Amino acid sequence: MTELTISKAAKNAGVGVETIRFYERKGLIEQPPKPLDTGFRVYPEETVQRVRFIRQAQEIGFSLREIEELLSLRADPSADCSDVRERAAAKLEEVDRKMEQLGRIRSALDELIAACPGRGALRVCSIMESLVAATGETSTYANAGRRENPR
Amino acid sequence: MTELTISKAAKNAGVGVETIRFYERKGLIEQPPKPLDTGFRVYPEETVQRVRFIRQAQEIGFSLREIEELLSLRADPSADCSDVRERAAAKLEEVDRKMEQLGRIRSALDELIAACPGRGALRVCSIMESLVAATGETSTYANAGRRENPR
DNA sequence: CTGCACTACGTACTACAGTACGGAGTCAAC
DNA sequence: GTTGACTCCGTACTGTAGTACGTAGTGCAG
Structure with missing residues (x-):
């Protein structure tokens, strides 16, 4: 399985390379590991899912800021769950x-x-x-x- | 019933005055009659509905261009109905x-x-x-x- | 080892949808 | 008849979400 470079990830997600970089700067997708020898980004498959999700959420009227909120909704056992619950209910x-x-x-x-x-x-x-x-x-x-x- | 000036129309629709003028320039709402004596716009109640519709449609991810298309969908007996039908089906x-x-x-x-x-x-x-x-x-x-x- | 496609980064530009601003005219109350 | 809130218009500015561009470095096929 070939490694997901930025252009392959972009292609799979149906967006341009610049969009991926843009989302990264915005913090919408995690900084991917950049192996020291090359300096090139290598993406996990999950990033592709994430970008697709972002696009779909945009389609139905969420802004990137709101999508970030949506994506950060995570029931973390270590966090105060009631906060997450509240935000989820609002969404x-x-x-x-x-x-x-x-x-x-x-x-x-x-x-x-x-x-x-x-x-x-x-x-x-x-x-x-x-x-x-x-x-x-x-x-x-x-x-x-x-x-x-x-x- | 007092006449709907631009600020009252805006208030009723829940938007700013400038937004009304903006929509007017864009052709999203019809040019209201401007009586010659005053030159001030006077709006029919329908305009307020229209602006509210526009905002709600935006909320769910339609652009102003698309909303214009939506609003122009009208089954006009004099027009070729199949075109409207087609566009409505696409929407x-x-x-x-x-x-x-x-x-x-x-x-x-x-x-x-x-x-x-x-x-x-x-x-x-x-x-x-x-x-x-x-x-x-x-x-x-x-x-x-x-x-x-x-x- | 030369090309060509790819990557990185930063900066600039774009489209869309307002929003603000300035100057001038109007209206209604005092 | 002046004042304060309103209206007009055009132009400029803002925020969002990309998109493009230039320069420089990398990777690999021939």
Whole structure:
């Protein structure tokens, strides 16, 4: 099994070499061992998984900072577990919120597709309208107060 | 009902005034009527909904460009419906992919929380490890070929 | 032992999404 | 009719996440 050099790791993870170096500088992936004789980075397979995870998490709206938090969530027997638990629960809530919104957009798309069955649409219907219909006006905290504390 | 000036619209939508102007320049929200006597923008309530939608869609990983696409999806009886349908279907697939990944992260968080029941963790377990476990190695297209077409 | 592809490092540049700023005009209250 | 909060517009600046670039060193195939 050939050793994972930076370009192979990048290729396997589906990113560019510079991205790997960038993540390393950011502390998102661990500094790989650089054998003294060569000075070249050699990656464990796990790094590839990690980079893939990072990309997928980005896809669904997490920033690199948040992804770092996610990745650092680790139930370490030596650490105070309740902290990890708390942070995990917070992230879970975040994820659930995202899922809800995604679900709403999904229904709106479904509805849109249904309304447009092939040729000659029957209903005028946009995503926005579907969403408003689906969520019942959405007017939470509309009509926010006027003129108290205006900047 | 007082008219929605830019700052009120911004407040109701939970964004800054500059963000509204920015979205307007980008074409994400329609140019509001600016009565000749004043020159000030006056917004319909719909704009507030729209801005909220934009923010929520951003939260789950859509770029402004993609959100524009989403918002322009509209089953218009006068237009060729199949194009809209196609684009909607593509977006739907995208949404489904996001939901899957979100679901995986969710289970990983669940598992993490379960493994860490209050005090003194029983298992060492990170998000990454949970995900790898949950997705069965994830090694799709790992072992990508070596040395053919290197860059 | 010469090439060529690869690696390292640092710095610069880019795209995206705002955010801030300055100067000028407007509106409503006092 | 002045003051303070608001609006206009254009331009400049910021943070995030890369991406590119130049220089120099390494590794190995021929």
